[in-house]
Amino acid sequence: MMEFSTWDILRNLLLAARWTVVLSLVSFLGGGIVGALLLFLRIGGNRVLTAFTRYYVELFQGTPLLMQLFLAFFGLGLFGINVPAWLAAGIALVLWTAAFLAEIWRGCVEAVARGQWEASASLGMGYVQQMRYVILPQALKVAIPPTVGFSVQVVKGTALTSIIGFVELSKAGTVVTNATFQPFTVYGLVALIYFALCWPLSKSSQALERKLNAAHRNH
Amino acid sequence: MPLIEITDVRKRFGENEVLKGIDLDVKPGEVIAIIGKSGSGKSTLLRCINGLETIDGGSISVAGSQLLPDEVHLKALRLKVGMIFQQFNLFPHLTAGGNVILSQTVVKKTPKPEAAAMARKMLERVGLAEKFDAYPDELSGGQQQRVAIARALAMQPIALLCDEVTSALDPELVAEVLAVVRELAAEGMTLLMVTHEMKFARDVCSRVVFMHQGRVHEIGPPEDVFAKPKTPELKQFLGVQ
Amino acid sequence: MNYAFSFSWLTEYYPVLLKGILITIELIAVGGLFGVALGTACAWARALGPAWLKPLVSAYVELIRNTPFLIQLFFIFFGLPSLGLRLSELEAANLAMVVNLGAYSCEIVRAGIQATPRGQFEAGASLAMSPIQTFRYVVLVPALQRIWPALSSQVVIVMLGSAVVSQIAAEDLTFAANFIQSRSFRAFEAYFVTTAIYLALAILLRRALAGIGAMIFARRPAR
Ligand SMILES: Nc1ncnc2c1ncn2[C@@H]1O[C@H](COP(=O)(O)OP(=O)(O)O)[C@@H](O)[C@H]1O
Ligand SMILES: [Mg+2]
Numbered sequence: 001m002m003e004f005s006t007w008d009i010l011r012n013l014l015l016a017a018r019w020t021v022v023l024s025l026v027s028f029l030g031g032g033i034v035g036a037l038l039l040f041l042r043i044g045g046n047r048v049l050t051a052f053t054r055y056y057v058e059l060f061q062g063t064p065l066l067m068q069l070f071l072a073f074f075g076l077g078l079f080g081i082n083v084p085a086w087l088a089a090g091i092a093l094v095l096w097t098a099a100f101l102a103e104i105w106r107g108c109v110e111a112v113a114r115g116q117w118e119a120s121a122s123l124g125m126g127y128v129q130q131m132r133y134v135i136l137p138q139a140l141k142v143a144i145p146p147t148v149g150f151s152v153q154v155v156k157g158t159a160l161t162s163i164i165g166f167v168e169l170s171k172a173g174t175v176v177t178n179a180t181f182q183p184f185t186v187y188g189l190v191a192l193i194y195f196a197l198c199w200p201l202s203k204s205s206q207a208l209e210r211k212l213n214a215a216h217r218n219h
Numbered sequence: 220m221p222l223i224e225i226t227d228v229r230k231r232f233g234e235n236e237v238l239k240g241i242d243l244d245v246k247p248g249e250v251i252a253i254i255g256k257s258g259s260g261k262s263t264l265l266r267c268i269n270g271l272e273t274i275d276g277g278s279i280s281v282a283g284s285q286l287l288p289d290e291v292h293l294k295a296l297r298l299k300v301g302m303i304f305q306q307f308n309l310f311p312h313l314t315a316g317g318n319v320i321l322s323q324t325v326v327k328k329t330p331k332p333e334a335a336a337m338a339r340k341m342l343e344r345v346g347l348a349e350k351f352d353a354y355p356d357e358l359s360g361g362q363q364q365r366v367a368i369a370r371a372l373a374m375q376p377i378a379l380l381c382d383e384v385t386s387a388l389d390p391e392l393v394a395e396v397l398a399v400v401r402e403l404a405a406e407g408m409t410l411l412m413v414t415h416e417m418k419f420a421r422d423v424c425s426r427v428v429f430m431h432q433g434r435v436h437e438i439g440p441p442e443d444v445f446a447k448p449k450t451p452e453l454k455q456f457l458g459v460q
Numbered sequence: 461m462n463y464a465f466s467f468s469w470l471t472e473y474y475p476v477l478l479k480g481i482l483i484t485i486e487l488i489a490v491g492g493l494f495g496v497a498l499g500t501a502c503a504w505a506r507a508l509g510p511a512w513l514k515p516l517v518s519a520y521v522e523l524i525r526n527t528p529f530l531i532q533l534f535f536i537f538f539g540l541p542s543l544g545l546r547l548s549e550l551e552a553a554n555l556a557m558v559v560n561l562g563a564y565s566c567e568i569v570r571a572g573i574q575a576t577p578r579g580q581f582e583a584g585a586s587l588a589m590s591p592i593q594t595f596r597y598v599v600l601v602p603a604l605q606r607i608w609p610a611l612s613s614q615v616v617i618v619m620l621g622s623a624v625v626s627q628i629a630a631e632d633l634t635f636a637a638n639f640i641q642s643r644s645f646r647a648f649e650a651y652f653v654t655t656a657i658y659l660a661l662a663i664l665l666r667r668a669l670a671g672i673g674a675m676i677f678a679r680r681p682a683r
Contacts, residue, residue, distance in 0.1 A: 064623035159528035183538035198526035297588035308583035317682035322587035
């Protein structure tokens with residue numbers, strides 16, 4: 001049996017962590033785009049589309065991400081293609097992220113004071129103009145802290161893709177543990193790497209939120 | 220022997236010295252009104268006597284026991300001195316009765332039935348016997364303040380501190396609260412009250428303290444303080460030339 | 461796509477699913493109860509506790525909130541035995557749920573405590589209550605009432621997150637699904653049905669928590 005130093009373990013984990021980062025970025029960006037789409041369907045005023053997005057969100061927020069991964073993996077498999085794990089992981093995470101972001105952003109749009117709608121309407125603006133020039137710019141400011149905050153959930157969510165066989169940080173943790181028989185050290189290090197990825201995001205979300213609150217008080 | 224002895228009490232918030240050496244002795248059964256401009260330190264003085272603020276100098280003693288900032292001494296002091304706040308501060312999750320019962324059972328370990336009986340008695344004393352099961356948000360401001368008084372009385376304090384107890388009330392509700400306070404004074408309760416009700420102070424109080432910039436600026440019986448103010452500051456405060 | 465869906469396996473395997481459902485319910489019952497209790501204790505410590513305790517609680521909360529539940533679970537189940545703490549699959553799963561929910565509910569409950577008006581603390585103090593008594597009898601119930609919706613959402617999130625305990629072979633609902641798909645070769649259908657059950661559990665749990673909240677915070681006369 002080979003001897004592993006802590007450094008060997010760490011190096012292997014860090015190499016795998018690159019895939020955690022890539023998958024997080026893809027999920028977050030893709031989820032952002034789909035989420036924005038859902039948001040506009042939701043607030044666009046069409047009753048059918050509003051209902052659709054409501055059920056979409058309810059479905060993705062009401063079921064385990066792990067199940068969504070399984071369904072993506074085995075569901076795509078039904079089409080006869082041999083689905084690579086990264087594809088199923090990417091699709092499931094994008095759809096899951098989109099549901100949460102759409103819901104967060106809807107809250108932000110609804111938080112814009114009623115008076116703003118009325119004021120912009122009284123200036124003769126149409127719905128699209130109201131959105132474009134009055135509501136969204138204000139909603140955007142409020143949306144930044146919780147959006148950054150949710151990115152932490154995305155990074156942590158990628159850990160589940162190890163279960164369908166995508167090799168990222170968590171999967172590497174299991175592989176390295178099986179090779180070294182040092183679960184305490186390995187999973188400890190894995191946790192620390194996740195922490196190093198997530199903590200700055202958490203902190204900046206909190207800092208942004210504080211800044212936003214301070215700005216609001218000065219109005 | 221005075222019931223409350225306040226000797227050279229000093230209190231500062233950062234650079235801001237709010238109490239600059241207060242001396243005041245209160246005899247048992249005395250009713251003292253504290254008047255003065257906003258920011259002159261009236262609330263801070265009452266809060267110091269109740270141990271809600273720690274003092275930076277001087278001493279306060281109540282019925283012979285010294286106010287010290289540890290939990291045992293604070294508890295002993297607060298059992299002797301009750302406090303009524305401008306904002307009532309009723310516990311919103313408890314009924315009027317529950318508000319009056321709570322500290323009896325928790326602090327004094329009074330059995331629940333006895334505490335409830337006491338609560339009924341005290342609510343009756345403030346004219347709210349029928350509101351035993353009402354929640355604070357179902358009561359008017361005046362009623363809430365009377366529950367707060369009943370809550371303090373149930374602990375059987377030997378003195379009550381009242382900080383502008385009618386200032387948060389609509390004008391038509393002031394009288395019902397003052398009537399309760401007047402009753403307490405008549406029954407011999409020692410009262411130390413910050414108030415803007417000058418007529419009430421004149422009628423009920425044995426002495427009036429005028430505070431100005433963290434000091435006791437003038438003190439005396441109401442007929443002297445109100446009719447013959449000596450200092451220009453008190454004259455200005457009372458609006459007499 | 462020429463795939464014929466089939467759910468006939470259900471007749472044979474529904475007891476497996478039922479057992480999995482029960483374990484998942486057990487996990488969230490234990491995790492919810494003890495997790496919220498732990499979180500409340502931590503919230504007290506962080507908002508009102510002694511100075512030496514605060515950094516410890518902060519470290520715990522930050523560590524848990526910024527690492528995946530799966531890794532916490534692996535660390536407890538595979539890592540802790542090297543410190544001499546060997547737990548069964550179910551014990552490890554329960555512990556992980558409690559520890560995880562404890563950290564999240566700490567932050568939620570703390571927000572509720574911090575929203576308490578200062579006058580409430582002062583009223584408690586002026587009635588000679590100790591800080592702990594004021595916390596327990598005056599502050600806690602309104603604080604919990606304030607944050608009950610947020611806390612309920614978090615409990616639901618943790619229940620859905622519990623699906624990963626199948627990875628240490630705790631025999632929860634997802635474990636049942638894995639078992640069924642490996643026997644019946646009906647992976648998609650097995651996970652589809654399981655997902656539907658999770659959705660139903662999430663909806664029921666939300667209702668149950670709303671009901672529990674209504675019970676805890678119901679107005680009742682003092683006796
Ligand atoms: N907690 C506090 N921190 C800092 N300054 C305070 C605090 N409480 C009171 N002060 C200051 O102390 C002064 C006296 O306040 P207070 O006793 O409330 O006056 P009054 O009741 O006579 O209006 C004011 O200048 C006020 O700003
Ligand atoms: Mg004041």
